[in-house]
Amino acid sequence: MKLKRYLQVTKPGIIFGNLISTAGGFLLAAKGHADLSVFLATVIGLSLVVASGCSLNNCIDMDIDCKMARTKNRVLVTGVMSFKAALVHGLLLGVAGFWTLWHWTNPLAFACALFGFVIYVGVYSLYMKRHSVYGTVVGSLSGAVPPVAGYCAVTGRFDMGALILLAMFCLWQMPHSYAIAIFRFKDYEAANIPVLPVVKGVSAAKQQIVLYILAFAAATVMLSLGGYVGYGYLAVACATSLWWLKMALSGYKHGIDDRTWARQVFFFSIITITSLSVMMAVDFQTPAHGVLAFTF
Structure with missing residues (x-):
């Protein structure tokens, strides 16, 4: 039972989702020649960093979690786990994750993870989430870091491929998060969190x-236009994006239940990003040098 509370405070579902996108970014860049030790260090290191951020987020959000139906049973709210234990746990996970990335990947992958961590914990959780309708936009930056860090762990540089991944995953976060805010409208309203549907x-x-979703669809195609992925990825990207868009547009039908609709949009967003993460991992290509192949 004690181990379970230490796991729950890290939000395992979020860790798993980020692990898939990290692996997708890494394998896209590796192009079939993945170094197993670097791959393991990347996914383990980033998973630990994400777990750290989630644990610290739980500590920061104790006062608002108790007001929301979906979070009122979190271990810090119920008292199953103490604030001090969660804080120390989160800090230790962070140290372990950053140490792993620093020693086993490269400085750029480490810097990407650090950037995402600071944005999520320091900017989003501590301030933007509570004070601005643009908190979702800021939070999307941290959510887009894992695939970019996975990509950079292989390449050691931030090129057009990394930029496209950053754009893709940032843009994906927005409809995903707004859908949650709609079907959890009463929760956010009760906690006085200024998400777009409430404000x-x-x-x-x-x-x-x-x-x-339209912007996301355009970004997904850029990976194909840049020569980073093949036609299999392109087919899946087009099919999932168009279906997601169709679902979003169905929200304008007369008499539709907004909460039910928003749940459907949310769940399909997970299917979409998981499918693309898998396809970029298996349908990689070597881009030709050109306008889409710049390097920072």
């Missing part, structure tokens, strides 16, 4: 969901 209304959030 500007569900109609505004629906519009933003459609626009962000």
Whole structure:
């Protein structure tokens, strides 16, 4: 039971989702020649960093978690785990994760992870989430870091492929998060968290969901246009993006239940990003030098 609480405070579902995207970015860059030791160090290191961020987020959000139905049973709210234990646990996980990335990957992958961690814990959790409707935008930056860090762990440079991944996963986060905010509207309202549906209304959030899915679809195609992936990936990207867009547009049908619709959009967002992470890992290509092949 004691081990279970230490696991729960790290939000295992989020860790698993980030692990898949990290592996996708790494294998995309490796192009079939993955170094197993570097791969393991990357996914383990980043998983530990994500676990650390989630643990610290639980510590920061104790006062608002108790007001929300979906979070009121978290271990810190119920008292199953103490604040001090969660804080120390989170810090130790962070040290272990960053040490792993520093010693077994490269400085750029380490820097990517550090950037994401600081944005999530220091900027999003401590301030933006509670004070600005743009908190979701800021949070999307940290959510996009794992695949980029996985990619950079192989290449050691930030090139167009890394930039496209950053854009893809940032844009994906927005409709994904807004859908959650719609079907959990009462939770966010009760906790006084200024997410878009609460501040500007569900109609505004629906519009933003459609626009962000369109932008996401364009970003996914850029990986193919840049020569990083093959036609298999392109087919899956087009099919999932168009179906996701169709689902989003169905939110304008007369008499539709917004909560049910938002749940469907949310769940399909997970299917979409998981499918693309898998396809970029298996349908990689070597891009030709050209306009889309710059390097920082």
